[in-house]
Amino acid sequence: MTDDIALSFDTLTVHAGTGPDPATGARQVPIYQSTSYQFRDAAHAARLFGLQEVGYIYSRLTNPTVAALQNRVAALEGGAGAVCCSSGHAAQIMALFPLMGPGRNIIASTRLYGGTVTQFSHTIRRFGWSAKFVDLDDLDALRAAIDDDTRAIFCESISNPGGYVTDIPAVAQIADEAGIPLIVDNTLATPKLCRPIEMGATLVVHSLTKFMTGNGTVTGGAIIDSGRFDWSASDKFPSLSEPEPAYHGMKFHETFGQLAFTFHSIAIGLRDLGMTMNPQGAHYTLMGIETLGLRIPRHVENAQKVAEWLEQDPRVTSVTYAGLPSSPWHETAKRLYPDGAGSLFTFEIKGGYDAAVKMVDALKLFSHVANLGDARSLVIHSASTTHSQLTEEQQRASGAAPELVRLSIGIEDPADLIADLDQALAAAVGKG
Structure with a gap:
């Protein structure tokens, strides 16, 4: 791929971050199934470990197949760099890790995936971190929630499960005013529908498990850094702006500039947290991304037709x-x-919780699974599964009320999807 030509999105999905293998000429990215890599000599090894030279040491940190995926997702999101890891949940912790410390907090949207609400409500407290949940449609409430210990704002571009959308530019402006980064989970929109960095986001996270891979085969996560945030503008982010003891006092922002967050996430985040993506998973995701530009328009077209039919029923x-x-x-x-x-x-059907569960059980074409973003259409009753850890109040706030059913619309013929929903509604409620 040439660096002097501005390529379109669909071309980047196929070519970004990859080229023929220099050793063999293989056109598809090889799966480098290796834990470690031969150093040229002792001096070469010392430079790699000292972050004086970029290269491969050990696959917990860096792997050529994973690196190709990192380059591709960074290009698609318009970021300076990216780090891939084992899952979307891992990506969220990895994104927060360089920013947070005991006693610090984040502002999180009330409309988040239930597992994320649980992670932010309970799990991060074990690190001494906390989260304040705010309706990000209320910008005044967002401003009021930020305090001296707030280190980031977190939201989803399109929320799971309700499909609500976030006004990213408005939220980004408030983050800028406060001198803190905005982290946007872009899993449901993908960069085909939304580019949060262009709207002012500092970091973008993905569950690559979903639309980016698109075939339900592997889990994976990614953090994409815009490269635009000044980590040294205040004393809020010492992990990036102050001397790092593990690297003889190196200051990551001073040394690596716009790639400071990316290098820190690899050299310290992956080194110490170990949330590594395996190379075979990266390979599957690279292949899935090749068709992202073709799949997403079909997903959207089908969703529009199904939603319009449901609304009239x-x-x-x-x-x-x-x-x-x-x-x-x-x-x-x-x-x-x-x-x-x-x-x-x-969507909500007449009959409440019991009818919703009965309808899910009656579907034949939709797959009843705890996933989304597959080529197949998927269904789940969020309140009894993905959001079951939450109180009913939290469920309703996040768009997962007990009477709601979540659909992830795939790329099948929409007439077949509608027919399946029709018969399942008949089984649960009666004929329309």
Whole structure:
């Protein structure tokens, strides 16, 4: 791939970060199934360990297959660098790790995946961190929640499970005013529908398990760094701006500039947390990304048709899809996500919790699994599964009320999907 030509998104999904293997000429990225790499000599090893030279040491830190994936996702998101890891949840901890310390907090959207709410409500407290949950549609409440110990704002571009959209530029402006980074989980939108860095985000995280891989085969996560944040502008981020004892007092921001966060996440984050992505998983994800530009428009087109049909059905009382004019987030979606509001949403049927569960059990074409972003259409009752750890109040706040069913619309024929929903609704509620 040439560096002097501005390539389109769909071309980048195939070519970014990769080229023919220099040793063999292999056109597909090889799976480098190796734990370690031969040093040329003792001096070469010393330079690598001292971060004076970029190269491969040990696959907990760096691996050529994973590196190719990192380069590709960075290019797709318009970032300076990226780090891949074992899962989306790992990516969230990795993103916070250089920023946080005991007593510090983050501001988190109330509309987040249930597992993320649990991670931020309970798990991060073991590190001495905490989270304040705020409705990010209320910008005044967001400003009021930020204090001297706040180190980041965290949101999802399109939220799981409700499919609501976040006004990223508005939130980013508040983050800038406070001198803290905005972290955006872009899993549901993917860079095909949303580029958070262009809207002001500092960091982007992904569960690569979902749409980026697109075939339900492997788990993976990524953190993409915009390279635009000044980590030395205040004393809030000493891990990046102050001397690092493990590297003889090196200051990461001073030494690596716009790649400071990326180098820190590899040299310290992966070294000490060990949330490593395996090379075979990276290979599957690279292959999945090659068709991202083709798949996402079909996902969106199908979701729009299914949501419109559900909204007109008398057995359905509400649909949350932001692509519908009835959605409170429709205008925001049109403004910020002109190519579509994704393909994940929830709907409520008459009969409440019991009817919702019965309908899920009656579906035949939809796969009942704890995943999303697959080429296959998927269904789950969030309140009894992915969001079951939450209180009912938290479930409703995050868009996972007990009477709601979550759909992840795939790339099948939408007429077949509608027919399956019709028969399942008939089984749960009766004919429309």
